[in-house]
Amino acid sequence: MFALVDCNNFYVSCERVFRPDLNNKPVVVLSNNDGCIISRSEEAKALGLKMAEPVFQRFELVKKAGVFVFSSNYTLYGDLSQRVMETLRGVAPVIEIYSIDEAFLDLSGLDIDFQKWAEEIKKIVWRITGIPISIGIAPTKTLAKIANKAAKKGNGIFIIRNDRHRDCMIRNTAIEKVWGVGRQYSKLLFRNRIFSAYDYTLLDDNWLRSQMKVMGLRIKTELLGESCIPLELIIPSKKAIATTRAFGRKTKSKRLLKEAVSTYAARCGEKLRKQSSLANLITVFIHTDPFNQNDLQYNKSKSITLPVATNCTQELIKYALKLLDDIFLPGYFYKKAGVIIEGLEPQMLWQPDLFEALNREKYNRLSVVVDGLNNYFGRDTVKVAIQGSGEEWKLRQEKLSNRFTTNWNETLVVKV
DNA sequence: TCTGGGGTCCTAGGACCC
DNA sequence: TCTGGGGTCCTAGGACCC
Structure with a gap:
């Protein structure tokens, strides 16, 4: 379960x-x-x-x-999420953190009364973190998702205990609500007169495979109560990292785009070093505001394979700016830009370039120091000069609450 | 005035290898 | 008449998730 x-x-x-x-x-x-x-x-x-x-x-x-x-x-949500997950880990050791607000727990082999157990966990998480949760329990992850939805409608706990119960649930679940069935597949299924999760389980395997590939087949198996999507217990390192933002205000200025793009590249570098990886490919894109039909539209991206895999901020910025230079056209009002790095590999496996003059060892030590300072004193305490202040393009965040749990200057103040 | 961000997996098809 | 067989790697595109 x-x-x-x-x-x-x-x-x-x-x-x-x-x-x-x-x-x-x-x-x-x-x-x-x-x-x-x-x-x-x-x-x-x-x-x-x-x-x-x-x-x-x-x-x-x-x-x-x-x-x-x-x-x-997100600083606040990320921190509270960690607290919830740690609390869950305490009560159920086999846990997959599926997203910022969701976790799958493995209950197989536990000889417990699920209802009582779930009630207890709800209480504990609430007491320790102040966050209300819902719990769905079922023989497969896909069915647990369905159970969780039912739990949200009721009192926060829902268990699919047996086949009869499972059958009843899938008959009452619209196919577009099933985990793994998105908008496109829903359309396809509607066209074929498939409306409930139960209808879906009657579909022919060959047809499913041809139309929805192995994922489609897995969904059917899971709906029938046979688990085939296991818990992911090891957090895999990321295969791609992106930092992309819409600007608070649109801009024509290349200088501001350079500031934004180098800031995003720096952010990518930080994330990269955090998981001890190196990137081989970097992409930069810029585009205008697609919602403003009065403005002339422009949408462009470009990638470059790095000569040597790197996680050095200065180097990422250098290539990002070169790419920006290649795709920038004057005269447009730009609304959004992004930096994406791919081809990530473990830092341990780094292969040097025989003829390279750059002293990477030195840059690596610098990165460690800079990351340490920024970690302690706050983001961008030390940064590359071209990143600028961000004053003219940074996010609009007019209704931001305090970072109550992660910043001493923003803790809750109680007046007595 | 004003419309988010960051990921994953799967497959087909082409290039290439021996 | 008629030209092998068995692979891997890479990329783009399409789907999905939160």
Whole structure:
């Protein structure tokens, strides 16, 4: 048996941990740049605010209903997520952290009353972290996902215990709600008169394989109660790392694009060093605002294979700027840029270039020192000069809450 | 004024190897 | 008449997830 633990309205719940006055009030959290609604309290859902809706389109309702609005505060959410996961690890040692707010637990071989066990875990996580969770329990991960959805509608716990129960659940689950079935596959399935998870299990294996590949086949097997998607217990190192952002304000200025792109490249370098990897390929893209049909549109990306695999910020910036130089055209209003690095390999396996003059050892030591300083004193305390201040292009984050748990200057203040 | 960011996996097809 | 067999690696594109 598997349990899927999912934090309820996670980002909103994080904001509420330090703002209990927001309980029972409508609260939403926005995407980067204060663009779209990405987390909603139950009260906000009841008002009709939709997931991924641009908030400016609902400004009137937000104002009238007194909705509390927050910019996303990933420092806070990441830290609270870690606390939840550590707590879960304490009660169920075999755990896969599936996303910032979800974890699969392996319950096989545990001789326990699942209902009581789940109630206990809900209580513990709530007591230790202040985050409400829902738990779905079932014989496969795909079914645990379905159980979790049912749990969210009820009292937070739902168990699929036997085949009869499983059969009943899949008959009542719309196919587009099944884990692994997205928009495109839903369309395909509707065309073939497949509407429920149960309908799906009647499909012919050959047809499934030809249309939805092995993933489609796995979904069927899992829906039938046979587990074939195992828990991933080892966190694999990333195969690609990206830092991409829309700007707070659109810009024509190449200087500002250079600042942004070098900052993103630096961010990629940090992430790369954190997992002790090197990159072989770097891509830079820039584009205009696709929503503004009055502006002339431009959309371009370019990649380059690095001569030697690296995780050195200065070097990543150098190539990123060269790529930017290649694709930049004057005259457009740019809204977004990004740096993506791929072809990642473990630092341990590094192969030097026989003829290279650059003293990499020196740069590596520098990186360690710079990362240490920035870690201690705050991001970008030490940076490459061309990164600039970011004043003119950085994210809009007008409703940012404090980083209560990770910054001494932002801890909760209680006046007595 | 105003619309997010960061990932993974699978497959087909082409280039290439012996 | 008629020209092998068995592979790997890489990339682009399409799907999915949160």
